[in-house]
Amino acid sequence: MSQLFFGYFAGMIAMTAMLVVALRNPVYSALSLLVMFFHVAGLFITLHAEFLAAVQIIVYAGAILVLYLFVVMLLNVKQDDRYHGQWRIAGFVCVPLLIESIVLLSGGTEAADPGNRSLQSGPLDATAVGDNTLAIGKILFSTYLFPFEVASLVLLVAMIGAIVLAKRDIGENDT
Amino acid sequence: MTEFGLRLAISLTQIAAVMGIVVITVLILTLAERKVLGWMQDRMGPMEVGPYGILQPFADAIKLFFKEDIIPAGANKFLFTVAPILCLIPAFIGFAVIPWGPNQTFEVNGITVRPFVISDINIGILYILAFASLGAYGIILGGWASNSKYSLLGGLRSAAQIISYELNVGLSIVGVLILAGSLSLVKITDAQAGGFWNWYLFALPAPQIFAFVVYVISSVAETNRVPFDLPEAESELVAGFFTEYSGLRFAFFFLAEYANMVLVSCVAAALFLGGWNAPYPGTILALIGLPSLAWVENIMWFAVKTYSFLFLFFWLRATLPRLRYDQLMRFGWKVMLPIALGNIVVTSLAVFFYQQMK
Numbered sequence: 001m002s003q004l005f006f007g008y009f010a011g012m013i014a015m016t017a018m019l020v021v022a023l024r025n026p027v028y029s030a031l032s033l034l035v036m037f038f039h040v041a042g043l044f045i046t047l048h049a050e051f052l053a054a055v056q057i058i059v060y061a062g063a064i065l066v067l068y069l070f071v072v073m074l075l076n077v078k079q080d081d082r083y084h085g086q087w088r089i090a091g092f093v094c095v096p097l098l099i100e101s102i103v104l105l106s107g108g109t110e111a112a113d114p115g116n117r118s119l120q121s122g123p124l125d126a127t128a129v130g131d132n133t134l135a136i137g138k139i140l141f142s143t144y145l146f147p148f149e150v151a152s153l154v155l156l157v158a159m160i161g162a163i164v165l166a167k168r169d170i171g172e173n174d175t
Numbered sequence: 176m177t178e179f180g181l182r183l184a185i186s187l188t189q190i191a192a193v194m195g196i197v198v199i200t201v202l203i204l205t206l207a208e209r210k211v212l213g214w215m216q217d218r219m220g221p222m223e224v225g226p227y228g229i230l231q232p233f234a235d236a237i238k239l240f241f242k243e244d245i246i247p248a249g250a251n252k253f254l255f256t257v258a259p260i261l262c263l264i265p266a267f268i269g270f271a272v273i274p275w276g277p278n279q280t281f282e283v284n285g286i287t288v289r290p291f292v293i294s295d296i297n298i299g300i301l302y303i304l305a306f307a308s309l310g311a312y313g314i315i316l317g318g319w320a321s322n323s324k325y326s327l328l329g330g331l332r333s334a335a336q337i338i339s340y341e342l343n344v345g346l347s348i349v350g351v352l353i354l355a356g357s358l359s360l361v362k363i364t365d366a367q368a369g370g371f372w373n374w375y376l377f378a379l380p381a382p383q384i385f386a387f388v389v390y391v392i393s394s395v396a397e398t399n400r401v402p403f404d405l406p407e408a409e410s411e412l413v414a415g416f417f418t419e420y421s422g423l424r425f426a427f428f429f430l431a432e433y434a435n436m437v438l439v440s441c442v443a444a445a446l447f448l449g450g451w452n453a454p455y456p457g458t459i460l461a462l463i464g465l466p467s468l469a470w471v472e473n474i475m476w477f478a479v480k481t482y483s484f485l486f487l488f489f490w491l492r493a494t495l496p497r498l499r500y501d502q503l504m505r506f507g508w509k510v511m512l513p514i515a516l517g518n519i520v521v522t523s524l525a526v527f528f529y530q531q532m533k
Binding site for chain 1: 334
């Protein structure tokens, strides 16, 4: 049953992700991205990570994609203005990935199993209790505290940078 | 398989009951809004249909059903059709995790049934926020697909507004989550039992009064109600994002707006005002010897709290003029956001020291 769900979600993610770049109308592209976010959230739920699923929808679908749509609609992008016909670059990126995935899939399961087990042991044992949110919070603020803070610092820098770029006239005519 | 069938039947019955209650509430609201506005402006409101005008919602519904359904020339037909549905579904789906009454269970053929909540998932409040944020898509796509500049401007305004104020809604809730230590609405309301001094609005280590004010103002903005109804400002944008909609599709947008109002009122009641808990410990019906009927009293309290919020929505509409767009954005980001963030810091410190002292 869970295999079936995974197959459905994975298939839909792959298909809608391709539609995002293949569709001519940018609004439709954004919408298929929305469908993709939903299926990624579904994938999280099959892994019993409800918190991640909810955050995925709130942050990506609820905030970021709305801003994308906002920009797409304001600019009213014509299809000619977009970058099409990049088949060579796409092939250059995709062929190695395809070979990699074939190697991984044909390599059997013994190579993948230890990785799985190491993920499930250790601090992640808290997920077995059932409260996924608690487990994530504990790990984020103990084991991964430093990377977490660094990530927030990087985001802060990006935010300040965006404000500086958008407000070139700061200090000149401060109203 | 019969067990699965029974489970399914029970769930479907619950969903149907909740949907029915919400739709009836919306019907009552359409009349109540006009009546309340009428009284506040010293007039009668609708009086012609039925005694004292109480059949007006049905007349409106029938009118909307039989109106001609117009799709404007140059509109994107697919998105024009999908947008109202995209708006309506998120508004209704959130009710799945709202606890209407006490957390009781009873057994039917070995299956445990919770009669007053459809589903108690452990990320309840995040689930509501997630789907509330999706309501923006219906509005923004409806505005774009209509191929009209008024609609487009209304849709864009609404997108910016919903994103800005959704952030404040989310942050104002965090204080309550710190106090309750859970994301499940059932657990949050259970933790507020035993008198109004246990409600998170007044509860001790850190009363959430400021968070409550931020939540109420932001939820008014998020549901596009006066004084934050810029997406449908009739003096500038005709009717905003649904200018081109008519008939049943318009009814969908209308229904979604009112269902959203009911939803944010339910969440406010559940998070800050103790949900179905009475303002005194226990219930009167249990005291006079009818503990099996205590749920009636609890549900009544939930309804009273929810309807007071809905009344507040009407009251605001009758009282306040519309904000200008830059005022709206400045208010959201420079006033509401710092208050909500400050509340999180204060609440965390208070809870931490409270636990140290114990």
